[in-house]
Amino acid sequence: MQLTGAQIVLECLREQEVDTIFGYPGGTILNIYDALYEYRDCFTHILTSHEQGASHAADGYARSTGKVGVCFATSGPGSTNLITGIATAYMDSSPVVFITCNVSEGLIGKDSFQEVDITGITMPITKCNYMVRDVHKLADIIREAFAVARSGRPGPVLIDIVKNVTAEKAEYTPVPRSEHYASGRIARLLQKSLYKFDMPRVDNNDIDILIKMISESKKPLLICGGGVVRSRSQAEFMMFAEKIDAPVAVTVMGGGGFCGRNPLTTGMIGMHGSQASNMACDGCDLLIAFGCRFSDRVALDPASFAKQAKIVQIDIDRAEINKNVKTDHHIVGDVRQVLNMLNVRLGRYNHQEWKDYVFSYPTETEYDDLDDKLTPKQILATIARVMPQDTIVATDVGQHQMWAIQHFHFDYAGQLLTSGGFGTMGFGLGAAIGAQVGNPDKTVIHITGDGSFRMNCNELATEEHYDLPIITFVFNNSTLGMVRQWQNLIYNKHYSQTTLDRGPDFVKLAEAYGLMGRSVCNVEELEAAINDAMASKKGCVIDCRIETDEMVRPMVGGGSHITDFIIS
Numbered sequence: 019m020q021l022t023g024a025q026i027v028l029e030c031l032r033e034q035e036v037d038t039i040f041g042y043p044g045g046t047i048l049n050i051y052d053a054l055y056e057y058r059d060c061f062t063h064i065l066t067s068h069e070q071g072a073s074h075a076a077d078g079y080a081r082s083t084g085k086v087g088v089c090f091a092t093s094g095p096g097s098t099n100l101i102t103g104i105a106t107a108y109m110d111s112s113p114v115v116f117i118t119c120n121v122s123e124g125l126i127g128k129d130s131f132q133e134v135d136i137t138g139i140t141m142p143i144t145k146c147n148y149m150v151r152d153v154h155k156l157a158d159i160i161r162e163a164f165a166v167a168r169s170g171r172p173g174p175v176l177i178d179i180v181k182n183v184t185a186e187k188a189e190y191t192p193v194p195r196s197e198h199y200a201s202g203r204i205a206r207l208l209q210k211s212l213y214k215f216d217m218p219r220v221d222n223n224d225i226d227i228l229i230k231m232i233s234e235s236k237k238p239l240l241i242c243g244g245g246v247v248r249s250r251s252q253a254e255f256m257m258f259a260e261k262i263d264a265p266v267a268v269t270v271m272g273g274g275g276f277c278g279r280n281p282l283t284t285g286m287i288g289m290h291g292s293q294a295s296n297m298a299c300d301g302c303d304l305l306i307a308f309g310c311r312f313s314d315r316v317a318l319d320p321a322s323f324a325k326q327a328k329i330v331q332i333d334i335d336r337a338e339i340n341k342n343v344k345t346d347h348h349i350v351g352d353v354r355q356v357l358n359m360l361n362v363r364l365g366r367y368n369h370q371e372w373k374d375y376v377f378s379y380p381t382e383t384e385y386d387d388l389d390d391k392l393t394p395k396q397i398l399a400t401i402a403r404v405m406p407q408d409t410i411v412a413t414d415v416g417q418h419q420m421w422a423i424q425h426f427h428f429d430y431a432g433q434l435l436t437s438g439g440f441g442t443m444g445f446g447l448g449a450a451i452g453a454q455v456g457n458p459d460k461t462v463i464h465i466t467g468d469g470s471f472r473m474n475c476n477e478l479a480t481e482e483h484y485d486l487p488i489i490t491f492v493f494n495n496s497t498l499g500m501v502r503q504w505q506n507l508i509y510n511k512h513y514s515q516t517t518l519d520r521g522p523d524f525v526k527l528a529e530a531y532g533l534m535g536r537s538v539c540n541v542e543e544l545e546a547a548i549n550d551a552m553a554s555k556k557g558c559v560i561d562c563r564i565e566t567d568e569m570v571r572p573m574v575g576g577g578s579h580i581t582d583f584i585i586s
Contacts, residue, residue, distance in 0.1 A: 019191075023153045023184040024053035027117065030160040031061070033195050036088050038062045038079060038455055040072040044092025045132065047119035049184035051090075064455060064484060066448065067476040069096055073103020074448025074474075075455070076114045080107075082410055082432045082453035084250060086167050087114040093121055094132030097178070098139065102442060104174050105143040109439025110271060111248055113172035115163050122182040123151055136178050145173035153186040161198050171335045172248055218334065220351035225359050227347055228306070228330060232364070235304035237372040238264040239324075241287060241316075244271030244438065245309010245333060247431040251354035252276065255308065257361050263369045265376045267295035269310055270423055273434035278427025282373075285381040288316040288580070290420045290570050293379040296580045299324050301375070306330045309353045312342040313439070314576065320344075322579045332356050382424060383571045392564050394421040394493065396541050401463065401491065402426060404548045408433065409461040412450035414470030415441045417499035420570040422465045444473035447490065451477060454486045461552075464490040468518055469498040475522075478531040481557045489551045490559045492524055495566045503569050507584055528559035537561040 021029065027050055031039070039061050043051045054063060066072040069091045076087030091097050097118040107114045121130045137147045146166045148159050156179070163175040232238065240262075246255050252275050259266050259282050266276050267287035276283060285292035287299060299305065305327040310316065312331070317323040320343050328346040331339055332353060339348045349356055385393040398421060401409075411426060412435040413419040419436055428434045435453055437445040450464040466474075471492050481488050493499070498516040505513050528535030534556055536547035544562065551558035572586045 019189070020187045021190040022049065022053065022187055023156050023179065024049040026153070026156050026188065026190050027160065027179070027184070028053055028057045028060070029190060029192065030157050031088065033161070033193060034086065034164045035195060036061065036086070038064065039088045039090055040064045040066060040075040040079070040452065041090030042066060042069045042072055042092070042096060043090070044096045046093040046121060046181045047090060047096075047184075049181065050117075050119065062455070064451070064480065066451070066480045069099035070103055070444065071448040071451070071474065071477045071480065073100045073114070073116070074106065074442075074445050075452035077103060077107045077112050078412060078435050078449030078452030079456040080112050080114050080452075081435050081449070083456040084432065085456070086164055087112070087452065089114060089116045091116070091118050092132070093119055093136070094134050096132075097136040098134060101140065101143070102440075102444075103448075104140055104176065106437050106440045106442045106445055107174040108143045108145070110437065111172050111244060112174065113167040114174045115167050116174060116176045118176065118178045119184060120149070120178050120180050123180045126180065137176065140176050143174070144176050147176040148178065150177060150179040150183055153183045153188040156183060156188065157190060161193065165198060218336070218350045218352070220349060220356055220359060222359075224347070224349045225356070225363070228349065228360065229363060231304055231328060231330065231347065232262055232367070236369070237302045238262055238304040238306065238369065239298045239302035239327070240264050240266045241305065241307040241310045242266055242268045242272035242276040243308055243310025244269065244275075245353045246272055246275030248309065249352055249354045250431050251357055252431050254354055254357035254361060256280065258357050258364070261361065261364045262367045263373070265294070265298050265373060267291065267298060269316055270436060270438040272310070273423055273436070274428035274431045277429050279429070283381065284376060286423055289318060289574050289576065290424065290572065291574075291580075292381045292383075292424070293572060293583070293586060294376055294381045296572070296574065297379045298376040300326070300579075300581045302327045304328050304330070306332070308332050308357075309334070311338045314342070317343050318574055319577055319579050390540055392538070392540060392544065392562055394418075394564060394568060395425050397491065397493070397544060397562050397564075398422060398425040400541055400544050401548065404545055405463070405552070406461050409463055410435065410453045410457060412436070412446045412453060412462065412464050414446035414466040414474070415443045416467045416470055417503065417568070417570050418465050418467045418470075418493040421493070424570075443470040446470065447474040447477045447481070447488075450488045451480055451486060454488055455484070462488050464488055466490060466492055467499055468492055468494045468496065468524070471524070475527060478528065478533060478557070478559070482532045486557060487555050488557050489548070492559065492561050493564055494524070494561050495564050495568060497566055499568070500570070502567070503573075506567065506569070507573070508575070524559055524561040534558040535561070537563065539563050
């Protein structure tokens with residue numbers, strides 16, 4: 019049947035079983051939005067306050083549901099406003115398809131109004147991107163884009179369509195998603211290793227080598243990285259950890275990949291890792307990292323990292339192997355597949371003496387309990403006590419992010435939504451919106467700081483309009499807390515441009531958007547505010563006042579040995 023390019027876009031989204039789109043319209047994408055009016059019963063479209071909010075919402079939707087997120091934007095500033103969101107998804111391997119429209123073919127390259135080379139700009143931060151100039155190629159490109167986004171190591175893909183293509187007609191033949199890999203173009207693309215469609219084939223000899231290393235180890239340590247979360251292999255990982263009876267350290271991106279309440283959990287590892295995790299890393303004789311790229315926040319000093327251990331890295335992306343830390347053995351493959359192969363062949367081990375040593379160190383930082391002031395741990399402990407255990411937690415970036423990861427005990431993949439690689443202040447509220455839309459039956463909260471919240475509070479309008487009962491907790495210390503912490507410890511207390519002695523009043527801001535607002539200074543007030551918010555089933559902002567110089571502890575300086583704590 020003959021359809022316009024705009025109709026083909028929407029039909030292809032239906033093929034992919036897409037039900038939700040986040041976006042913001044503009045001139046060049048109007049043909050698609052006009053067609054969307056006719057398809058309004060097929061899709062839920064969430065109109066955000068800003069394109070960046072839409073990008074983070076699509077990302078949060080993808081991370082929390084395991085589906086591919088979809089985001090629309092127009093040309094020029096509309097598309098460039100997506101860049102931070104695209105980079106965030108790229109660094110954290112989140113599958114999102116971004117669809118933008120550019121000026122018409124005849125205007126390309128002429129500095130036309132709102133023209134920009136968005137494919138050129140995003141090439142380094144997408145898994146693949148396309149500029150569509152032929153309506154007859156549009157359907158296959160969309161199918162290909164979704165296959166690229168979800169296959170192998172997931173990641174963002176961008177499709178930029180010139181406006182005239184959305185108006186031109188072509189023959190469209192529906193192809194069910196189950197048949198996409200059998201269709202000609204997709205099948206040919208499968209042969210191109212560039213796009214990493216196929217899972218790397220795991221070598222049985224590599225499994226044998228690792229099993230032998232495990233049998234010889236007296237002091238094993240596991241690292242649960244983001245690959246465990248992305249592959250949704252938390253059950254297989256838990257079985258493996260319990261079989262070899264090894265302590266488990268968790269990266270920022272690995273939150274939820276291993277149950278935080280499991281007695282083998284040592285907590286976060288790295289710059290703000292627990293003493294238990296970092297001491298275990300320094301003392302282990304075998305370190306097995308699953309889906310972990312050994313970033314500079316984990317392997318602060320690669321030369322001395324786990325210096326007494328044989329290091330094993332398991333990752334789906336060969337490019338990550340030996341990139342940051344030299345390994346003694348590695349396996350290129352999907353984490354779930356590798357774990358299944360290991361679990362079938364492994365016996366059970368006991369490392370009680372090693373565990374006794376590791377857990378002689380604290381897995382969490384203790385804070386003095388105060389009656390008249392809030393500590394970060396008090397806030398998080400109250401949230402955990404009062405709210406459902408399966409609550410989805412979206413964070414922004416800064417001290418509040420580290421406190422949340424240190425003190426919440428995440429139970430499942432997709433429960434923690436945070437910008438681990440790119441460190442995007444402003445990620446959290448958009449991600450929470452995406453998660454709430456994708457998980458309407460779950461409680462979703464947004465953990466933020468007063469600095470980060472200034473960067474995304476405009477999305478409170480989206481939260482209110484769509485009646486999303488997201489509760490935002492602002493860790494308000496009247497400063498850019500993490501930057502001030504560095505200034506305090508490293509820069510001789512030169513508090514240059516980090517003091518936030520200005521508005522807004524977050525309670526009045528929430529009320530201006532039609533939401534509930536509360537300001538709290540102690541645990542009793544906080545618990546009452548949470549109960550009121552839960553009972554209202556409406557969005558709420560809770561302004562939690564904490565001390566200006568409260569610090570994230572422990573802390574190891576960048577480039578330092580992992581046990582050289584500046585503060586403990």
